[in-house]
Amino acid sequence: MSTGLSGGRRGVHSRSEWTTHWHRLAGRLTLGRMGRHKTISDDDVLQVARGVFRAHGHTATTRAIADAAGISEAVLYQRFGSKDELFFSAMHARGPDIEELLGPESPPDDAHEYLRAVVVRLAKYFATVIPLALRVMTHPSFDPRTLARRQPGGPAELHAGLERRLAALVRRQRMATPSVRVTARLLTSLAHDWALGNALAQNATSQSMNHLKKMVDFIWNGLRPRSESC
Numbered sequence: 001m002s003t004g005l006s007g008g009r010r011g012v013h014s015r016s017e018w019t020t021h022w023h024r025l026a027g028r029l030t031l032g033r034m035g036r037h038k039t040i041s042d043d044d045v046l047q048v049a050r051g052v053f054r055a056h057g058h059t060a061t062t063r064a065i066a067d068a069a070g071i072s073e074a075v076l077y078q079r080f081g082s083k084d085e086l087f088f089s090a091m092h093a094r095g096p097d098i099e100e101l102l103g104p105e106s107p108p109d110d111a112h113e114y115l116r117a118v119v120v121r122l123a124k125y126f127a128t129v130i131p132l133a134l135r136v137m138t139h140p141s142f143d144p145r146t147l148a149r150r151q152p153g154g155p156a157e158l159h160a161g162l163e164r165r166l167a168a169l170v171r172r173q174r175m176a177t178p179s180v181r182v183t184a185r186l187l188t189s190l191a192h193d194w195a196l197g198n199a200l201a202q203n204a205t206s207q208s209m210n211h212l213k214k215m216v217d218f219i220w221n222g223l224r225p226r227s228e229s230c
Contacts, residue, residue, distance in 0.1 A: 042079055045069050049090035054131060058087055058139045084141055091132045098161040101125055107165050111174040112220050118165075119191045119216050120209070122158070126195030134199065155192075159184050175223045183223065190215060 048069040052060045062083050066073045080086040101121050107114045136142055162184040169175045177183045194212045 040069055040071060045071070045076070045079065046086075046090045049086055050132070053087060053090055053135060057135060062086070084139075087139060088136065091136050096125060096158055098157060101158065102161045102165055105164060106168050107174075109172070109174055111169045111223070111225075112217075114169070115175075115187065115220060115223075116213055116216050118162070119187055119212065122188060122191035123194045123209075123212055126192050127198060130192075130195050130199045155188065158188055162188060173225050173227070176225050177223055186219065187216075190219070 045065075049065045052065050052068055056064075062073050062076055065086070066076045069076070076086065080089060102118055103114070159181075163180050166175070166177065166180040166183055170177060170180060190212070194208070198208060
């Protein structure tokens with residue numbers, strides 16, 4: 001008598017029967033592993049690495065990142081070449097989505113509410129990219145020229161996009177300003193400074209967001225159309 005793989009007592013099996021049984025079992029195990037462990041994409045690896053680098057800075061180890069991503073260090077180096085390349089790729093902030101941040105080219109008539117909403121969205125966007133930039137600037141290999149090549153446009157695109165939208169509001173007499181260019185830079189700078197202050201203080205509270213909105217309201221007093229100022 002012999003004992004089967006399940007532990008129960010079975011009759012004598014031929015060599016071919018055992019071989020067939022083993023291949024079936026191995027096939028089920030292999031398919032199970034394939035179903036549970038999918039190949040992680042480069043984007044997902046970068047997202048994991050970004051979280052580790054944000055928490056621990058550039059001194060975080062590739063072993064920690066590989067473990068968090070569920071891959072080996074060898075695979076990590078095959079994909080990204082070096083730890084520095086992985087760091088700068090992971091901490092490279094995506095460019096601004098102009099349409100998402102600034103809305104349509106022809107904004108709604110309520111210019112005051114539009115400016116409030118835009119500045120809040122810009123502030124939240126800057127709040128996500130500034131901590132990454134601060135980490136990048138602490139890296140020993142940081143080169144501002146490299147950063148500029150990795151992230152073309154950026155603030156310049158935001159300024160130009162906001163200028164076009166403010167100009168549309170001025171044409172429709174929904175707001176008044178002697179310079180849409182200066183106004184656009186003022187509003188983006190306000191959002192940027194708010195995000196930078198909160199990144200350094202690590203304290204982005206609802207109260208500080210309300211303070212940001214009040215500053216927009218103050219600026220709006222100088223942008224009201226003449227019909228509302230009288």
